Amino acid sequence: MIDRRALMIASAAGAVAATQGLPIPAMGQTGQKSPSRLLIKGGTIITMEGAGVLRANDVLLDGGYIAAIGSNLSATDATIIDARDMIVLPGFVDAHRHCWQGSIRHAAVDTDLGAYFGNILAKLAPHYRPDDVYAGTMSSDIEALNAGITTVYDWAHIMNTPAHADEAVRAHRNSGIRVVFGYGFPNTSAEWFYESKKPLVRDDVKRVREMYFTASDGLATMALALRGPEFMSTLDVTRSDWTLAKELGLPVSVHVGIGNGGVPYQSLRKLRDAGLLFEGTNYVHCVTLSTEDRKLIRDSGGHCISTPSVEMMMDFGIPAINATLAAGMRPGLGVDVVTTTGGDMFTQMHAAHQVARMQAFQDKAFPPITARDVLGFATIDAARTIGLDSKIGSLKAGKRADLVLLRADRPGLSSPADAIGAVVSAATVADVDTVIVGGVVKKHAGSLVGADPVAIARKASASGAYLSERAAKG
Ligand SMILES: [Zn+2]
Structure with a gap:
């Protein structure tokens, strides 16, 4: 039995793995192996293809692409992500940012x-x-x-x-x-x-x-x-x-x-x-x-x-x-x-x-x-x-597997009658449970996978302190 509240991940054979990415292949950095198959089960899916929202549907990811979207999909060799309390949508696309800042x-x-x-x-x-x-x-x-x-x-x-x-x-x-x-x-x-x-x-x-x-x-x-x-x-x-x-x-x-x-x-x-x-x-x-x-x-x-x-x-x-x-x-x-x-x-x-x-x-x-x-x-x-709409931005078979899962079992987003309205008006970063880029899990169960956010923040802070000091000297 999959413990939905703990957001555990089970293999298709039913073996339960206790969270924090356990059978999820980590990271997609250069030179790392290709992502495996993932089956996102039972989510409220906002495809952004057409106006509708699919209730209790599945998304199968394979080799970094979306392989299928539908109800009761099965894939015996896929890792399963239980999405019964999740809103599943395309990953957000930030069309303009000066990342160096x-x-x-x-x-x-x-x-x-x-x-x-x-x-x-x-x-x-x-x-x-x-x-x-x-x-x-x-x-x-x-x-x-x-x-x-x-x-x-x-x-x-x-x-x-x-x-x-x-x-x-x-x-x-x-x-x-x-x-x-x-x-x-x-x-x-x-x-x-x-x-x-x-x-x-x-x-x-x-x-x-x-x-x-x-x-x-x-x-x-x-x-x-x-x-x-x-x-x-x-x-x-x-x-x-x-x-x-x-x-x-x-x-x-x-x-x-x-x-x-x-x-x-x-x-x-x-x-x-x-x-x-x-x-x-x-x-x-x-x-x-x-x-x-x-x-x-x-x-x-x-x-x-x-x-x-x-x-x-x-x-x-x-x-x-x-x-x-x-x-x-x-x-x-x-x-x-x-x-x-x-x-x-x-x-x-x-x-x-x-x-x-x-x-x-x-x-x-x-x-x-x-x-x-x-x-x-x-x-x-x-x-x-930004010229990428043929690859990303919506959930459709053949597109790249870039997705976000938002937890909908908390007061702010629970049982939304209008899932799109809930995401736009009420969701926050705290609701972001799982993030997948090109089929690779980058965040799961609310925690980043394969990245140390504290170390990264400290490095950025040290850099900012140096820059401020240097700028003050003129
Ligand atoms: Zn600008």
Whole structure:
């Protein structure tokens, strides 16, 4: 008899293994063996394929993929995860985060964008050592995995030296999260901002791509995190950076529409005039774009990403959830900076849900969004914005086995009549029981598997203390 309350795992033959991952194969880091078959039994399943919720259904995972979803599935050689008191859903997709900031988290909670630039980018970033990038990135990845985020887009504008790039990639590989690695620019001096005449370091972009991103179907893929007109490179440099992306076949991400200060840059118009509106580009924030700008993004096959908590906290304006929908696109959500906000998608879902509905009640041009919309923004829509929707973001046979199991046997989530509404409005990180990335169990029974969160947090804290001290010296 499986003890559901203790969330034990039993083999299909009925042998009970006492929790903490016992027959679960640990970790999916580089070089580790392929995941075995897992059968998630009896869960309330939110597939994000269609509107419905499947009650008392099973999900069979095999070789890192979803093999089947249905009732009463059997697989004699599979390890069973009892999900009778669980809500099973796709892993969350964080479409935009600067992972290196995991070692300086909460350093800019009460600041606006100007102070963030002055304190974080101007004072702290130049002092980052490769070790600090590793510590911060690993801390961000583990925080994300613990919160049920199985994929993160890392907008890594801390490529101060080649070793900084190496350490960022190494942290992602060791954490085992699925990542789009957005190679960015060195954050070493004002020369890289403010009408910057310095293009991306072409040789290192190529080196990193060849060294780490040649496998066609690993957990990590590469992209370019570019400054563009608003963040702020000259048009010549913008053209050079975008040309490099096209030459190497790497998708582009760029910040646009950031507060009233972003409007004069006219980013979309400049990119259009320069022929740089590439299909698949993701545009981050989009808060103060015009209706015409949004049409340019839509018609060029681009995507909009919102990081609603940071956008509201740092005076960017009203997050463009409704505006993106009105333009015929669906936004993805991102955490952005843990210097200001929490690093989980529940926080972002709450912010998006609340601000978009409030805006809709005040402006009848917008229909109120639903919890289903919001869960989409944090899963399948986010996956689309970073070019991974064919692989992740929903539960469907053939997709990668990236899932989250939330405990629904506690007061906050117990017996929800509306499972999607419960996840979006009431779930927290404390409810995240099991996290699976590519078929590999990264968290089980509420504990991370194969990672030492205390050691990782201590390393990040030590890095943050060093950086603060160094920045104080000027
Ligand atoms: Zn950002």
